[in-house]
Every structure is written in C-alpha cells, then in structure tokens.
Amino acid sequence: MVFPFADDPDTACIVCRHVLDKEKKITYVSHDADDGMWQFLCGESHTEEDARLVSLFSVYRMDETVGQIADMPCGCFIERENGDVNWGEE
Numbered sequence: 001m002v003f004p005f006a007d008d009p010d011t012a013c014i015v016c017r018h019v020l021d022k023e024k025k026i027t028y029v030s031h032d033a034d035d036g037m038w039q040f041l042c043g044e045s046h047t048e049e050d051a052r053l054v055s056l057f058s059v060y061r062m063d064e065t066v067g068q069i070a071d072m073p074c075g076c077f078i079e080r081e082n083g084d085v086n087w088g089e090e
C-alpha cells in the first residue's frame with residue numbers, strides 16, 4: 001500500500017467523534033496554516049469535546065478518499081456534499 005500523504009502515517013490529526021464512531025462520513029477537511037494539523041470532520045456542528053486525536057494512517061484506513069486531497073497545502077480546507085462523492089466534485 002502506498003500512503004499518499006507526505007506526513008508520517010503516525011502524525012496526530014483531529015477527527016470528530018461522529019467520524020470516529022462511523023456515524024458520519026468525512027465531509028470537511030482542513031490543513032491548518034499555523035501548525036500543519038489535519039482535521040477531518042463531518043457536516044455537524046462541533047465543540048472541542050467532539051474532537052478526537054488519531055493517527056493520519058487510521059483516518060486513511062477509515063476513508064481512503066482522503067488520499068485524493070493528500071497534497072492539499074497548509075492553510076486550505078475543502079468540503080464536499082456527502083461522503084459518497086469525490087473531493088472537488090459538486
């Protein structure tokens with residue numbers, strides 16, 4: 001398997017508990033400008049209590065489509081309509 005991210009597979013990143021519990025698909029990804037932290041969230045509204053720290057590799061295992069945006073630069077974010085479409089598609 002080729003890991004598509006330039007970051008290490010065990011890089012810590014943020015998912016929301018909905019995504020971690022597989023209640024919701026990832027529909028929002030941001031790559032923070034200040035610390036390079038990846039965040040993978042669903043479309044719900046979130047508080048800090050909803051955030052979970054996991055490895056980048058475990059996110060990729062949960063949803064391989066995030067590999068499509070692995071080269072997204074810091075300071076960017078992307079959204080999609082739902083978990084069944086590719087990133088960057090309407």
Ligand SMILES: [Zn+2]
Nearest residue numbers: 016018042044
């Ligand atoms: Zn969520």
